[in-house]
Amino acid sequence: MIKLQKSTFLHENETKEKLCEFIKQSRFLSMGNECKKFENNFSQKQGRGYSVFVNSGSGANLLLIQALLNGGQLKKGDVVAVSALTWSTNIMPIIQLGLQPFLVDCEINSLNVSIRTLEEAFQIEPNIKALFLTNTLGLADDIAGIADFCSKNKIILLEDNCEALGSIINGKLLGNFGLASTFSFFVGHHLSTIEGGMICTDNEKLYESIVMSRSHGWDRHLSPDSQKKIRKQYGIDDFFAKYTFYDLAYNLRPTEINGFIGNNQINYWDFIVDKRFNNFIRLHKAIENNKDLVALKFGHMDVVSSFAIPVILKDQLLAADYKKKFTDAEVEIRPMIAGNMARQPFYRKYVSNPGSQPNAEFIHSHSFYFGNNPELTNEELDVLEKLLRF
Ligand SMILES: Cc1ncc(COP(=O)(O)O)c(C=O)c1O
CATH class of the missing domain: 3.40.640.10 (Type I PLP-dependent aspartate aminotransferase-like (Major domain))
Structure with missing residues (x-):
């Protein structure tokens, strides 16, 4: 796992x-x-x-x-x-x-x-x-x-x-x-x-x-x-x-x-950041080459100290397929942070007009993330890379 x-x-x-x-x-x-x-x-x-x-x-x-x-x-x-x-x-x-x-x-x-x-x-x-x-x-x-x-x-x-x-x-x-x-x-x-x-x-x-x-x-x-x-x-x-x-x-x-x-x-600050950035770059290459997935914009950043790897599907039905694919391969996944906050019960309870957030809604229903950390092994990165390939 x-x-x-x-x-x-x-x-x-x-x-x-x-x-x-x-x-x-x-x-x-x-x-x-x-x-x-x-x-x-x-x-x-x-x-x-x-x-x-x-x-x-x-x-x-x-x-x-x-x-x-x-x-x-x-x-x-x-x-x-x-x-x-x-x-x-x-x-x-x-x-x-x-x-x-x-x-x-x-x-x-x-x-x-x-x-x-x-x-x-x-x-x-x-x-x-x-x-x-x-x-x-x-x-x-x-x-x-x-x-x-x-x-x-x-x-x-x-x-x-x-x-x-x-x-x-x-x-x-x-x-x-x-x-x-x-x-x-x-x-x-x-x-x-x-x-x-x-x-x-x-x-x-x-x-x-x-x-x-x-x-x-x-x-x-x-x-x-x-x-x-x-x-x-x-x-x-x-x-x-x-x-x-x-x-x-x-x-x-x-x-x-x-x-x-x-x-x-x-x-370990520098070591942690380097590892997370390198893992991100490696895995993002697979994301970029997969036409099911939305590639991320980060060319304007010097260092992406990645917290987790986001997987954003262009199509909602595909999101279900990819979630299953990752879960079957024993990779733990979760919603993108917690999805659109406007949907959360606490927000609905205390804020009368939640407004409109079409992109956060898209992310809510089309995406998930899996973990990135400095202790991921090469073998694990291979598994993750393979799952991200088209
Ligand atoms: C964006 C953001 N803010 C605040 C927190 C809360 O941090 P803590 O769990 O240390 O209370 C988190 C936790 O993951 C977070 O992702």
């Missing part, structure tokens, strides 16, 4: 042995030095000013929206555009926190929001205040053009980069095109810390707001200067300083176990 995910993290046995040693010699395992070190390592690798480590990618999305509300960049009732092809917890925080989601369609051959689909959405809904863009499956459309469009129209650009760690366009890593970006380190994602997520930004004010909302709304993880400032602003004395809660918050902290694994796995 070629499963969607192979292992909990890369070099699993060796990493687990190191982890056991770390746990044995550690006195405290709640968020501390390993988490801080992982944040610094991640900022350096991603090329961002600030990184905040959290419990999951979903936690990162929730926390980012909360921090933007706390800071006043977003207000209750604002319209936030999102990709129709995304994960539930990219959209749910928008609804949970009293904002209005607006689904933006994707392009069939990039699986991502394009300037064209964004402009179309903007014509229907000119009050879009933010775009929480998902970089689907490690791919992206013209994201630099999207960033320009957002800046011209005063739309805050946020990237859900949970599926695209390491992808590069015009020499720039995905996750570095907007005000902030989120990452997931759940098993099966590019880097795994078992559970985990990150928020990156270059904006100090937003960073401080995120840090406070990660832990109860207190100031304990701000710099001494910032602590002094906020305590003075609110007239807080030393006795109450550690127990003052400045704004709405959660507890979305990771543990030292996640931090330790992150510091171990981040060393």
